[in-house]
Amino acid sequence: MAARTDPTGRTLVSDKELGQPRARLVYWIVLTLTTVLFTLAFVFPLYWMFASALKSPAEFAQPDPTLVPQSFHPETYKQAWTRLDIAHFFLNTVYYAIGGWLVQLVVDVAAAYALSKLRPMFGNVVLAMMLASLMLPASALLIPAYLTVVDVPIVHLNLLNTPWALWLPAAANAFNIYVLKRFFDQIPDDLLDQAAIDGAGRLRILWSVVLPLSRPVLAVISIFAIIAMWKDFLWPLLVLQDPDKQSLSVALSRLSGTAFVAPTDLMAGLAIASVPMIVVFLVFQRQILAGLSAGGLKG
Amino acid sequence: MGVRRTPTPRTVPPAVLSAPAVRRAALPARRRRRWGDNALAYAFLSAALVCFAVFSWYPMVRGVMLSFQQDNLVTDPIWVGLDNYRNVLADPLFVTAWVNTFKFTGLALVFGYAVPFALAALLNELRHFTGFFRLAVYLPVMLPPIVSVLLWQYFYDPGAGLFNTVLSGLHLPTSAWTQDAGTAMISLVFVSTWANMGGATIIYLAGLQNIPGELYEAAEIDGAGVWQRLRHVTLPQMRFLLLVMLLLQIIATMQVFIEPYQLTGTTTPSTITVMILVYRYAFTVNNDFGLAAAMSVLLFVVLGLFSAVYLRITRGRTD
Numbered sequence: 001m002a003a004r005t006d007p008t009g010r011t012l013v014s015d016k017e018l019g020q021p022r023a024r025l026v027y028w029i030v031l032t033l034t035t036v037l038f039t040l041a042f043v044f045p046l047y048w049m050f051a052s053a054l055k056s057p058a059e060f061a062q063p064d065p066t067l068v069p070q071s072f073h074p075e076t077y078k079q080a081w082t083r084l085d086i087a088h089f090f091l092n093t094v095y096y097a098i099g100g101w102l103v104q105l106v107v108d109v110a111a112a113y114a115l116s117k118l119r120p121m122f123g124n125v126v127l128a129m130m131l132a133s134l135m136l137p138a139s140a141l142l143i144p145a146y147l148t149v150v151d152v153p154i155v156h157l158n159l160l161n162t163p164w165a166l167w168l169p170a171a172a173n174a175f176n177i178y179v180l181k182r183f184f185d186q187i188p189d190d191l192l193d194q195a196a197i198d199g200a201g202r203l204r205i206l207w208s209v210v211l212p213l214s215r216p217v218l219a220v221i222s223i224f225a226i227i228a229m230w231k232d233f234l235w236p237l238l239v240l241q242d243p244d245k246q247s248l249s250v251a252l253s254r255l256s257g258t259a260f261v262a263p264t265d266l267m268a269g270l271a272i273a274s275v276p277m278i279v280v281f282l283v284f285q286r287q288i289l290a291g292l293s294a295g296g297l298k299g
Numbered sequence: 300m301g302v303r304r305t306p307t308p309r310t311v312p313p314a315v316l317s318a319p320a321v322r323r324a325a326l327p328a329r330r331r332r333r334w335g336d337n338a339l340a341y342a343f344l345s346a347a348l349v350c351f352a353v354f355s356w357y358p359m360v361r362g363v364m365l366s367f368q369q370d371n372l373v374t375d376p377i378w379v380g381l382d383n384y385r386n387v388l389a390d391p392l393f394v395t396a397w398v399n400t401f402k403f404t405g406l407a408l409v410f411g412y413a414v415p416f417a418l419a420a421l422l423n424e425l426r427h428f429t430g431f432f433r434l435a436v437y438l439p440v441m442l443p444p445i446v447s448v449l450l451w452q453y454f455y456d457p458g459a460g461l462f463n464t465v466l467s468g469l470h471l472p473t474s475a476w477t478q479d480a481g482t483a484m485i486s487l488v489f490v491s492t493w494a495n496m497g498g499a500t501i502i503y504l505a506g507l508q509n510i511p512g513e514l515y516e517a518a519e520i521d522g523a524g525v526w527q528r529l530r531h532v533t534l535p536q537m538r539f540l541l542l543v544m545l546l547l548q549i550i551a552t553m554q555v556f557i558e559p560y561q562l563t564g565t566t567t568p569s570t571i572t573v574m575i576l577v578y579r580y581a582f583t584v585n586n587d588f589g590l591a592a593a594m595s596v597l598l599f600v601v602l603g604l605f606s607a608v609y610l611r612i613t614r615g616r617t618d
Contacts, residue, residue, distance in 0.1 A: 010512035010515055010516065011423050011424055011507070011508075011510075011512070011515065012420070012423070012424055012515060012525060012528055012529055012532075012533055013424050013525055014515070014516075014519065017525075018426075027426075030421070030425070031425055031427055031428070034421060034422075034425065034432070035428060035431075038431070038432055038435045038436065039435070041435075041493070042435040042436060042438050042439060043435055043438070045439075045450060045454075046438065046442075048450075048461070049446075049450055052453075061459060062459065063458055063459045063464070064459075064464060065459060065461055065464055106346070107346040107347050107350060108347060110343045110344070110346060110347065111343065111344050111346070111347035111348075113343055114340040114341070114343035114344045115344070118336060118339060118340035118343060119340070120336070120337045120340030120341055120344070121337050123340070126344065126348070129351070129356065130347070130351055133351065133355040133356070133359075135606050135610060136355070136359060136599075137550060137554055137598075137599065137602045137606070138554065139554040139556075139573075139574055139577070139595060139598055139599070139602075140359075140362060140595055140596075140598065140599040140602070141354075141355065141358045141359065141362065142577065142595065143362060143365065143577065143581055143588055143591045143592045143595050144357075144358035144359070144361040144362035144365055144592065145354055145358040146581070146588075147358075147361065147365070147370070147372070147588060148353060148354060148357060148358050148361065149354075150372065152353060153353065153357060168350050168353070168354055169350070169354040169355075171346070171347065171350040172347070172350040172351045172354045172355045174351075177347065202339055202343075227441070230443060231442075231443045231444060233443070233444055233445055233557050234556050234557065238582070248443070249443045249444070249445040249446075250445075252445050252446070252449065253445050253449075253560075253561055256449055256452070256561070263453070266449070267453075270446045270449055270450060273443050273445075273446050274441075274442050274443065274446050277441045277442060277443065278438070278441065280441070281434075281437070281438070281441045282434075285433075285434060288437075289433060289437065289501055292437075292498060292501050292502060292505075293501060293502060293504070293505030294505075
C-alpha cells in the first residue's frame with residue numbers, strides 16, 4: 001500500500017513538486033485529514049452498527065451514546081437470528097440471490113452466445129430491442145410489471161410471492177447480454193470451427209470452448225448479479241407481500257415499524273444483512289472496482 | 300472478426316474428424332442448414348426473448364394502455380380516456396410531489412454532485428493508503444439500502460441519536476432532522492448521498508487515471524500552477540464523464556423511493572415524491588393502478604428528456 005506502482009502515471013501534482021518541504025508538510029496534513037475523515041464517515045457507521053448490537057437495550061437507549069459497549073451482549077445476535085427470525089429471511093434472501101444469479105446466467109449466456117456466435121437472422125434487431133430497455137427507467141415499468149407478475153399473459157399464472165417474480169424479470173438484463181456478447185465476440189471463430197469439425201455440437205462448444213475462456217467476464221457478471229439481488233428493495237417489497245416469503249431487506253423494513261422489536265435486535269439484524277455484502281466486497285474488491293470503472297468509462 | 304488468432308490455448312485437439320461432422324459438412328442442402336442454424340440460434344435466445352417480452356417489452360406497452368384505464372385488479376379494467384391524467388393533475392399532491400422530487404434532485408446535486416469528483420481528484424493525488432480509501436468510499440454502496448437508511452434513522456433520532464449528541468457536545472444547535480418538515484428533505488439527501496457517492500467516486504478516479512501524464516507535464520513546462528492545471532487540463536479532460544454522471548444522477552435521484560418510504564413514511568407531505576405518490580395510488584391510498592400508471596408515464600416523459608440527452612452525447616462519443 002505504498003507509493004503508486006505505475007511509473008508513467010503522473011497526476012496533477014508531480015512527485016517532484018511533492019518533494020519540496022512545504023509541499024510535503026501540506027501533503028501529510030491532507031493525508032492525515034483524509035484518513036480521519038474517511039474513517040469517520042465510512043468505517044465508523046459500520047463499527048457503530050456492529051457495536052450497538054452488542055449493547056444492552058438500556059445502554060442503547062440512553063441519551064448519551066457510548067462509543068464502546070459497557071457490557072457485551074453477543075447473544076443479541078443469536079436472539080435476532082432466532083427470535084426475529086432473521087435466519088428465515090436470511091435463507092430466503094440467499095435462495096433468491098443464488099437462484100436469480102443462476103437463472104440470469106443461463107438465460108443471458110445462452111442469448112449472448114446465440115447473438116455473438118450463431119448470428120441468426122434479425123439478431124441485431126433483437127439486440128437493439130433488448131438494449132432499448134436499458135433506456136427505460138425502472139420506475140416506468142414498476143406498475144405494469146407488477147400487474148404482469150400478478151397475471152402473466154397467455155399462461156395466466158400468478159407469480160406473486162414466488163421467487164420467479166424476482167428471477168424472471170432479473171433475467172431480462174440487457175446489460176449482461178451486451179457485456180457477454182462483447183466478450184464472446186473476441187473469441188476467434190476458428191477456435192469454434194475447429195471444435196465443430198471435431199464433432200462438437202453448438203451446446204458442447206458453448207460449454208467446453210466458450211465458457212472456459214470467459215471466466216473473467218462470468219465472474220464479474222455473477223458478482224454484480226448477486227449484489228443486485230441482495231440489495232434490491234422496491235421490487236421485492238411489491239411482489240413478496242407474504243411476510244413468510246420476504247427477503248431480508250423487506251423484512252427489516254417491516255420489523256423496524258413494529259413496536260415489539262428491541263432496537264438492539266434490529267441493529268443486529270442490520271449487521272447480519274450487511275455481512276455477506278462486506279465479505280463479497282473484501283474478497284472480490286478488485287473485480288468489483290475494476291468492473292465499475294470499466295462500465296463507467298464506457299458510459 | 301476471427302481473422303486474427305489470439306494466443307489462446309486450444310481446448311480441442313485439431314483435425315480429428317469424426318463421422319457426424321463429415322456428414323454435416325457434406326450436406327448439400329445449404330438452404331436447409333441455414334434454417335436449421337436460425338432455429339437453433341432462436342432456441343438459445345428463446346428464454347431471454349420470453350423474459351424480455353413478458354417483463355420488459357409488454358409492460359412498456361401495458362403501462363401506456365393502463366394509464367387510460369381504471370384498474371383495481373379486482374374488477375375488469377375500464378377505459379376512461381384521459382380521466383386518469385385529469386385526476387392526477389387535479390390532485391393537490393401532484394404539485395407537492397413534483398416540487399419535492401425536484402427539491403430532492405436539486406439538493407442531491409448541490410451536496411452530492413461535486414463531492415465525488417472532489418474526493419476522486421484528491422484521492423488521485425494521495426500516494427498512501429490508496430487501497431483503503433477506495434475500499435472505504437465504496438463500502439456504503441455495498442450495504443443493502445435498507446441497512447443504510449435504518450442505520451441513519453438511529454443517527455437522526457432527535458433524542459438519543461448520534462448526530463444530536465455530537466452537535467450538543469460541540470455546543471451547536473441540534474435538529475429534529477427527519478421529523479421536522481423544514482429539515483426532512485435535506486436529511487434524506489444526506490443519507491442518499493452517503494450511500495451512493497462511492498460509485499461516482501470510483502468512476503471519476505478511473506477517468507482521472509486515464510488522463511495522459513504528458514498533458515500535465517506540458518502544462519507544467521508552460522508554467523501552469525496546480526490550480527491552472529486543474530482548471531485547464533483536468534476539467535476539460537473530464538468534461539464528458541462529468542456530464543454523463545450529471546445526467547445519470549438526475550435520472551436516479553428523480554426516482555427516489557426508499558429514503559422517504561422508510562425515514563418519513565408515505566404520508567408526510569413534505570417528503571412525498573413522485574415515486575411515493577405512484578406507490579400510494581397503486582398500493583395504499585387509491586388502489587387504482589390506472590392513476591399510478593398515468594403518474595409513471597408523466598415521470599417517464601420527464602426522465603425521457605434526460606435519457607435522450609444522455610443517449611445523444613454517449614452515442615456521439617462511441618461512434
